[in-house]
Amino acid sequence: MADLILKPTREKSLLRRHPWVFSGAVDRVLGDPQPGETLNVLDSSRNFIAKAAYSPFSQIRARVWTFDENENVDADFFRRRVDSALSLRATLGFFTGAESGSPVTDAFRLIHAESDYLPGLIVDRYGDVLVMQLLTAGSEIWRDTIADILIEKTGLNSIYERSDADVRGLEGLPIRTGTLRGSMLDRLTIREHGIRFIVNIAGGHKTGFYLDQRSNRHRIAAMAAGRDVLNCFCYTGGFSLHAIAAGAKSVLSIDSSGDALALGQENAELNNLPAAALAWREDDVFLALRKFRDERRSFDMIILDPPKFAATVSQAEKAARGYKDINLLAFKLLRPGGILATFSCSGGIDAALFQKIVAGAALDANTEAVIVEHLAQDCDHPVSLHFPEGTYLKGLICIKRE
Ligand code: SAH
Numbered sequence: 001m002a003d004l005i006l007k008p009t010r011e012k013s014l015l016r017r018h019p020w021v022f023s024g025a026v027d028r029v030l031g032d033p034q035p036g037e038t039l040n041v042l043d044s045s046r047n048f049i050a051k052a053a054y055s056p057f058s059q060i061r062a063r064v065w066t067f068d069e070n071e072n073v074d075a076d077f078f079r080r081r082v083d084s085a086l087s088l089r090a091t092l093g094f095f096t097g098a099e100s101g102s103p104v105t106d107a108f109r110l111i112h113a114e115s116d117y118l119p120g121l122i123v124d125r126y127g128d129v130l131v132m133q134l135l136t137a138g139s140e141i142w143r144d145t146i147a148d149i150l151i152e153k154t155g156l157n158s159i160y161e162r163s164d165a166d167v168r169g170l171e172g173l174p175i176r177t178g179t180l181r182g183s184m185l186d187r188l189t190i191r192e193h194g195i196r197f198i199v200n201i202a203g204g205h206k207t208g209f210y211l212d213q214r215s216n217r218h219r220i221a222a223m224a225a226g227r228d229v230l231n232c233f234c235y236t237g238g239f240s241l242h243a244i245a246a247g248a249k250s251v252l253s254i255d256s257s258g259d260a261l262a263l264g265q266e267n268a269e270l271n272n273l274p275a276a277a278l279a280w281r282e283d284d285v286f287l288a289l290r291k292f293r294d295e296r297r298s299f300d301m302i303i304l305d306p307p308k309f310a311a312t313v314s315q316a317e318k319a320a321r322g323y324k325d326i327n328l329l330a331f332k333l334l335r336p337g338g339i340l341a342t343f344s345c346s347g348g349i350d351a352a353l354f355q356k357i358v359a360g361a362a363l364d365a366n367t368e369a370v371i372v373e374h375l376a377q378d379c380d381h382p383v384s385l386h387f388p389e390g391t392y393l394k395g396l397i398c399i400k401r402e
Helices: 075-091 137-141 143-154 211-221 238-245 257-271 285-294 313-333 351-364
Strands: 003-006 020-022 027-031 040-041 048-054 058-067 108-113 123-126 129-134 158-163 177-181 187-192 195-200 227-234 250-254 278-282 300-302 334-344 369-376 394-400
Touching: 003 048, 040 058, 048 137, 058 158, 075 108, 075 143, 108 187, 108 211, 123 143, 129 143, 137 143, 143 158, 143 177, 187 211, 195 238, 195 257, 211 238, 211 334, 211 369, 211 394, 227 238, 227 285, 227 313, 238 250, 238 257, 250 257, 257 278, 285 313, 300 313, 313 334, 313 351, 334 369, 351 369, 351 394
Parallel strands: 003 040, 129 158, 227 250, 227 300, 250 278, 300 334
Antiparallel strands: 003 027, 020 058, 040 048, 048 058, 108 123, 123 129, 158 177, 187 195, 334 394, 369 394
């Protein structure tokens, strides 16, 4: 096995079990490891620190598979890791075998990369289909092994691959999508807290659905009864359908993607929800909110769930302006006593900064509001204590002063 030698003192984060080796920490690499190959990470005195996957083209030069010198990275290693990820989901109440799911849902994240000790590997389950996403050179070379183990451990037959995330480019990996095991199926129906959703696993965002917002959709819907709701960045209607089913008076849903809106409308029909109370608008939220302000429109509940504005801390400033803008406009459009449910999924903006941005937006909108709840990604997206980057989704439920 090749060796990656760290510069002096650069082993500190690894000793705290953070799983990444940045290029700046690398003194040299001995041997001629291929992309994805497992190598030993050694401190500058050549003491063993970890076994990690080599990513020669990425700033994250290696990602740790194990801190145990006696643990080999082989098929059995992946079996153990998949077993523990499944066992965690079973603890959380999701069914992980060939059954069709928990009372809450039949769609959930089975493997959440670093936080399931499997850097670069995402696996989501939609009914009887697994969707796998490989993000790193290390996970890429184990593709077939992992696919076989997923079939073996879940008792399911079908895996669809969605290795089309932008970050693959940073690893020098091409985009790859398509059926990996079993039969071709590009659309299916899942259920979540009593609502059914069509998921386009071949062409939808991420692996097809924003599973991380499941508990938040349920929570926010519970406050929506009797309200006129504006759902910004609605995708296929997740928050909208839950809100209307929970008794919202009306829901106006906005997204820039016509395909997502069309699926949202199909989802509404599938659930026999009242079409007259649901309006769909293809628009840029930044512009739509301004138009509504100029038209003096108002709402009793506004949901803001924008896409990632900042992947890294260096993009945080520009992202902060984006969040401030939409939150400021939302506070203006809210009626007194109205509810703002606002989210950020930007890794580069932490919860404290996000709260500051929302506070600044309220101030500039000349609004007072209280936070009644802090929200995060649902429990099937765990966060390793040693990998704080795993906390990416944060949300606030705020109530505007009467
Ligand atoms: N709340 C959704 C997920 C939202 S994902 C759910 O629960 O499923 C973010 C969405 O924002 C995507 O659907 C994307 O098409 C949309 N989007 C991105 N930029 C936009 C913009 N400027 N205006 C409107 N929609 C936008």
